[in-house]
Amino acid sequence: MQNGTIDHVEAGAGGVTKGHAVKLSGGAFILCDDAADSVIGIALETKDQGQLVSVQTSGPVDARIGAALTLGGPLVCDGSGRLIDDSGTATEVVVGAALEVGVAASGSDYALAKVDLFPNKLANA
Secondary structure, three states, X not given: OOOOEEEEEEEOOOOEOOOOEEEEEOOEEEEOOOOOOOOOEEEOOOEOOOOEXXXXXXXXXXXXXXXXXXXXXXXXXXXXXXXXXXXOOOOOOOOEEEOOOOOEEEOOEEOEEEEEEOOOOOOEO
């Protein structure tokens, strides 16, 4: 295991996609689907359910974003495992900060952007 990563944990129902935020559920990683989720980290590879996956848990990482970001602004998860700007709602869990603004790759489909993950708050979904 490298510093800031968790290696060789199974991908759960639906699998996981590289660059998307993940959480733990039943001992496996699944995509985050709510801003209140306790994000464990960002998937470093795309894996189907039951396959072993590595997840970065802290520090700079390329993450899939769901909208343009505010440079240096706090980030939360959206309903699809992508990171978006924190709207300030009390139930949202801030998972990191934007290291770049990110731009649309094609229409509303956003690319990967560099983010700084904060040390996580481990929680089981």
